[in-house]
Amino acid sequence: MKKSVAALEAYQAEKPVETIKAEYGLDSLARLSANESVYGPSPKVKEAIQAALATDLGYYPDGQATSLRQAVAELDQVAEDNLVFGVGADEIIQLLTRVVLESGQNIVIPDPTFGEYAIHAQIEQAETKRVAVFPETGGVDFEALAAAVDDQTAMVWLANPNNPTGVFESPTDIQVFLDQLDPSVVLVVDEAYIDFVDQADKTVAPLVADYSNLVVLRTLSKAYGLANLRIGYGIIADPLWTAMQAVRLPYNLSTLQIAGGTAAVLDQDYVQGNIEKIRVERAKFEAFLAANEIPFYPSQANFVWVKVGDAPQVGQDLLEAGFQINKRLNPEWVRITLGRPEENERLQEALLQALRLGDSK
Ligand SMILES: Cc1ncc(COP(=O)(O)O)c(C=O)c1O
The missing domain is CATH 3.90.1150.10 (Aspartate Aminotransferase, domain 1)
Incomplete structure (x- = not known):
């Protein structure tokens, strides 16, 4: 072991x-x-799953989750070949860590934050450097985060809004931080809760087109009420996208997940x-x-x-x-x-x- x-x-x-x-x-x-x-x-999810049961479950599902890919690309205004789907955002977190992080390297995360980032780093025999959030506001200390990045840092993770604090950082502040990062360091912005933010300018997803070291994560487990169906995705540019698609298990989402997820995304x-x-x-x-x-x-x-x-x-x-x-x-x-x-x-x-x-x- x-x-x-x-x-x-x-x-x-x-x-x-x-x-x-x-x-x-x-x-x-x-x-x-x-x-x-x-x-x-949405009630339409159950209808879509019931209809999908008519397909022949003896055959493998669509490995590219095409209907879901098209619906998400349209909704998020991103290219279809910038999307990687997983069994929840959890699978994308696991996959990203597996693809990017080598043993002996480190990740940098705010503290507190979602526990999965450090768990997967540990599995890959990498260290986790934790940077405390500001105690008064719960906001991310970007300066300290940047200072914690060293030659061995391969990834920085930001949940935005953060879990468990609920605190939101503006896309501008995140971009300023991103500009300071060496392009060899991957910044993952986990937007699992982004739908609940009550301002128009909230996502960094459009920046993926300009920064190949930026990854944005989303899930249907929260605002879409689909935690049980297990669907998440990453918005990722090349060359990381190609690597993620190569390492991802070929049929990770079933036809029932793809159909239900598509119906959920379409019922805005x-x-x-x-x-x-x-x-x-x-x-x-x-x-x-x-x-x-x-x-x-x-x-x-x-x-x-x-x-x-x-x-x-x-x-x-x-x-x-x-x-x-x-x-x-x-x-x-x-x-x-x-x-x-x-x-x-x-x-x-x-x-x-x-x-x-x-x-x-
Ligand atoms: C910040 C954050 N990222 C990812 C996840 C995982 O979500 P999923 O259900 O899509 O695996 C969670 C779940 O609580 C979360 O809080």
Whole structure:
């Protein structure tokens, strides 16, 4: 076995809702721990999957995911041959690391950020250099990030908006940083939550045409409500695109995934409606936190990173009150996915109780 994997622990996947309900004797449980969409996918996804079941499942799927490729290229205004599809953005993260990173090199990431970047670096026997975000705002310290890049750095990863902080960085700031990077260093901007950002100028995807060391990641797991179907993609220029296509498993997406994903991307009315609902809930939840002087970073995602003091205890109290949130990422902070309006209202009450602020309000 590789030494680098001997120390790895398996990803702690969420327990199924029914298991937790039985464990705690709960009638209902709002799952607000994994940044999924509480609204689920467009009804057209199920119809498309049902129709796709008529195809002969005895044959391999379309290895180029053509219908999905065309729909995404049109939506994102990128070339079809700049797209690589994967089993979630997770597969693209794994694939990129495998293609780019050599043993003994390093990656540079903000801290905190999404855990998968460091895990895959470790598997490839590379080091991870972590650069703390600004404690007051949660913003990325681009200067310190640039200073951390050295001769052995092969990749820099930025989730934008960042997970778990929810903080968004402007495309201009990212481009300024990119301009300072040696072109041999790959900058991955993981835009898993970009759809939730409420300003027009939010993506760096158009820059892929000008910078062959820039990669943009997207997923249908969040705004599109399709976490279960497992579809993500990278927007990537040559020569990396060709390498990624060569290393990618030939039939990584099934016909059912391709059909469902295509239907989801094409139903923009449905997606945009849900994004709007989530933005409204985000504003309400942040107003509630501010009013109660509970510290948080302003979020542009579908979750909020909240400083609660004793994260395991508050997480446990909320679980017993019927809300599963993420309490495993930091001893003092929890990450709460925004739920439906009625869930968020009840959650506010439960959070005040868990923080023992309930009596004073
Ligand atoms: C920043 C970020 N990138 C990627 C992913 C992985 O998404 P997917 O479900 O497409 O694998 C997640 C999932 O939580 C995420 O938070």
